Amino acid sequence: xxxxxxxxxxxxxLLVAALSAPAFAAGNSKGTLTGVVNINTATLEQLQxxxxxxxKTAQAIIDYRQANGDFKSPDDLIKVKGVGQKLMEKLRENVxxxxxxTAKLERSETSGSSKSN
Numbered sequence: 001x002x003x004x005x006x007x008x009x010x011x012x013x014l015l016v017a018a019l020s021a022p023a024f025a026a027g028n029s030k031g032t033l034t035g036v037v038n039i040n041t042a043t044l045e046q047l048q049x050x051x052x053x054x055x056k057t058a059q060a061i062i063d064y065r066q067a068n069g070d071f072k073s074p075d076d077l078i079k080v081k082g083v084g085q086k087l088m089e090k091l092r093e094n095v096x097x098x099x100x101x102t103a104k105l106e107r108s109e110t111s112g113s114s115k116s117n
Contacts, residue, residue, distance in 0.1 A: 035102035036094050039077060040070040042101050049103045051090050057082040071097050 037046055039061060047058035057080070064080045065071065074095040077083045083091075094103060 031105040031107040033094055033103055034106050035104055036096040036099070037103045038096050038099060038101045039074065040065065040097050046101050046103065049105060050094055052087045053091070073097065 033049055033051065037050055039047070042061075044055065044058045044062060047053050047061055048055060053061075060080050060082050061077065068079075071077065074092060074097055075088065077091065077095065078085065078088050
C-alpha cells in the first residue's frame with residue numbers, strides 16, 4: 001500500500017509540474033508588463049522584463065547593440081539571434097528606440113500591498 005501511495009503522490013506532483021510549466025515558460029508570469037523598454041539603452045535586467053526574453057536573449061541583444069551600434073527601429077530586433085517574427089509580435093508594443101525605459105511589472109495579485117493604514 002505504501003508503494004502505491006508513493007507512486008500516486010509522485011504522479012500528482014508530475015501533473016502539477018507539467019501544468020505549471022507553460023506559465024513559467026511564458027515569461028512575465030509574475031504580472032503584466034506596462035511601459036516600454038528602450039532597446040538602445042536597456043540593461044540586461046530591463047530587457048528580461050520583456051515577454052519571452054530570458055538572460056541569453058537579453059545578452060544577445062546587448063552584444064548585437066555593442067557590435068552594430070544603436071538599433072534604428074524596434075523591428076531591427078529581428079536581426080538578433082533568438083528573436084524571430086513571432087516573438088517580435090509579442091514585443092512590439094513594449095519596445096522603443098527613444099526615450100527612457102519605463103517598463104515595470106504590475107503584480108497581478110493583490111496580496112496585502114493594497115491595504116491602507
